Amino acid sequence: MAMVLKITYFIHFTTNMPKKYQLKSYIKITQKEILDVIEIYKSTNEIPFEYSGENWIYDYEVEYQKRFGTHFDQFYTPPEIVEKLI
DSSP: OHHHHHHHHHHHHHHSOSSOOBHHHHHHHHOOOHHHHHHHHHHHSSOSSBOOSSOHHHHHHHHHHHHHSOSSSOOOOOHHHHHHTO
């Protein structure tokens, strides 16, 4: 029962976020891939996290790959390729 409550709370917490988190915290909490975030951006016309840089798509992909991608053989997608995803 306690596990169900924790999962329910986590789902409610991540889908109804009252505040915007920083980029690293958002990736850690939600674990969403870049295409999911782009869909959110297209539907709401704003990114779901706090960001003050110039190229949020590239920085999101870099942080996501640091956390969930390869560690010894990093592959960072160039900004020109990432912009074609939109």
